[in-house]
Amino acid sequence: MNHTIETILNHRSIRKFTDDKLTEEQIHTLIQAAQQASSSSNVMAYTIIGVTDPFLKEELRKVSGQPYVENNGHLFVFCGDLHRISQLATREEQVQMQETLESTEQFIVTTIDAALSAQNLAIAxxxxGLGICFLxxxxxxxxxxxxxxxxxxxxIPLFGMAVGTPAHRPELKPRLPFEAVYHENKYQSFESQQTAISAYDIELQNYYQHRTSNTRTDTWTEQMIRKYQNTVRMDVSSYVKDQKLNKR
Amino acid sequence: MNHTIETILNHRSIRKFTDDKLTEEQIHTLIQAAQQASSSSNVMAYTIIGVTDPFLKEELRKVSGQPYVENNGHLFVFCGDLHRISQLATREEQVQMQETLESTEQFIVTTIDAALSAQNLAIAxxxxGLGICFLxxxxxxxxxxxxxxxxxxxxIPLFGMAVGTPAHRPELKPRLPFEAVYHENKYQSFESQQTAISAYDIELQNYYQHRTSNTRTDTWTEQMIRKYQNTVRMDVSSYVKDQKLNKR
Structure with a gap:
């Protein structure tokens, strides 16, 4: 196994950082890595905002409820961005571009573009030796x-990422078995995934009971059912449309 | 610069592969890498379908119009998947989960989850030494x-990825300058990005004129305006809603 795959397989979300700030050089390298990700038709439909202003970080921490949004080596916010492209055009051309800019297809493009660049930044x-947490x-x-x-x-702001020097080392969280996530030639029925999911329920329960902090006893199935019975962030839909994305 | 960052910065899309097929072991390693990506609240809301059936590959090639969808070492299709989660629940619970499952928020979650896993697979x-192309x-x-x-x-099928042994080595495609894509503390106006974009227009034009195949002469600005004046894939919106995602 090579170093890159080792790095990828060793990923765990870091939620506690030292006070060390990222250097300008580190930020440049990370953004360069982010930018080298594939982009749909080279549209590069995203913008990354680095947040250093203490007032802004405090406000964003309040929105998230997570202290590591404020306390980290650097905070990035990944935005889907079709504004840049819209502004390349004359008024007349913009009118002709509107239908495309507002389509669900382009909303998918901008979300995927931003996510691919973010994952490159995370791996880099x-x-x-830095740690990261998606927000x-x-x-x-x-x-x-x-x-x-x-x-x-x-x-639109899609998600943030806190980056910095890790001040803890959480255990690796187990994932669903290979058989549940990887299917051949067609989608395999839920029934055929069920053995793998039951095995995962036991594995995750075991992980939660034995991890060093924040222990709990529920299974993945229980968590998911509880989570999806709650309606949260239902205003994301109207917000995205107010920003003129995902409208048609 | 370490090997991982070198790998990331050396990314170019590969559109021509040798006949070598990926081994089962390679596929396992790649899926394991994909799965280790972060996932929103551990929902792992994606499924990866490996396509090997010759009829399916031919059909997918016809949809894409790209020969490398058929001729590659392996073909992956990344799907956003909330079906697995919905099926964990009883009928009664499913009714209560419906509003969340159908929300734009969860459509974003599933799209980002799939994209993060895909980028891990790409880097791995x-x-x-393999090459990849997003589809x-x-x-x-x-x-x-x-x-x-x-x-x-x-x-929903979000995108494919062709993977295999590269049979060509395209030049690295330049990206927008750092200043256009990375902003500090707030979104920087289009006007303040314009110098960077103009520089990129010249750089990309130069790249297109001098690359070894498929030379062209237009700028990024011209390409983007032309591209966005065409309406394509407008049925993605109704399709996604038919699949009961992004409905509210």
Missing amino acids: AESM GSLRNDIYHVSELLRLPKYV | AESM GSLRNDIYHVSELLRLPKYV
Whole structure:
């Protein structure tokens, strides 16, 4: 197994960082890595906002409810961005571009573009000995985050990423078995995934009971059912449409 | 610079592969790498379908119009998947989960989860000396792809990835300058990105004129305006909603 695959397989989310800040050089390397990810038709439909302003970090921490949004080596916010492209055009051309810009297809493009670049940044950071945590929690109050970062139309904050020197080393969290996630030639029925899922329920329960902090006793199945019975972040839909994305 | 970052920065899309097929062991390693990516609240809301059936590969090649969809070492299709989670629940619980399952928020979750896992697979493959190409082109006829792969409700094909031994070595494609893509503390106006974009227009034009195959003369700005004036894949929106995702 080579170093890169070792790095990938050693991923765990880091939620406690030392006070060390990333250097400008580190930030440049990470962004360069992010940018080298594939992009649909080379549209590069994303913007990464580095947040250093203490007031902004405090506000974003409040939105997320997670202290590591404030306390980290650097905070990145990954935005889907079709604004840049829309502004390349004349007014007249913009009118003709509107239908495409507002389509669900382009919403998918911008979300995937941003995610691919983020995962490159994550792997690059971890290869440098840094730790990372994805922050979907910024969508807890997406309207407020959008205002804080002054996002224009056609730009949306998708998630954040806290990066820094790890101040803890959590256990590796087990994943669903291979058989549940990888199918051949067609989607395999839920019934045929069920043995793998039951095995995972036991494995995850065991992991939760024995991990060093925040122990719990529920299974994956129980967690998922509970989680999806709650409606959260239902305003993301109207927000995205207000930003003129995912409208048709 | 370490090996992992070198691998990331050396990424180029490979569109011509030798006849060598990936081994079972390689596929296992790649899927394991994919699975170790972060996942929102551990939902692991994706399924990866490996396509080896010659009829299916031919059909998918026709959808994409790209020969390397058929001729490669292995073909993966990355699907957003909330079906697995929905099926964990009783009928009664499913009714209570419906609003969340159908939300734009969960559509974002499943798209990002799939993309993060895909980028891990891409980097792992490249670290092993393999080449990859993302295939958004499978969305050219998303209804047909969905039928071919027998996707149930709450599952959508987001993109494919062709993997294999490279049979060519394209030049590295330049990316937008750092200043255009990385902003500090707030979104920087298009005007302030314009110098960087103009520089990129010249750089990309130069790249296109001098690359060894498929030379062209247009700038990035011209390409983007032309591209976004065409409406393509407008049926993705209704397809996704038919699959009961992104509905509210």
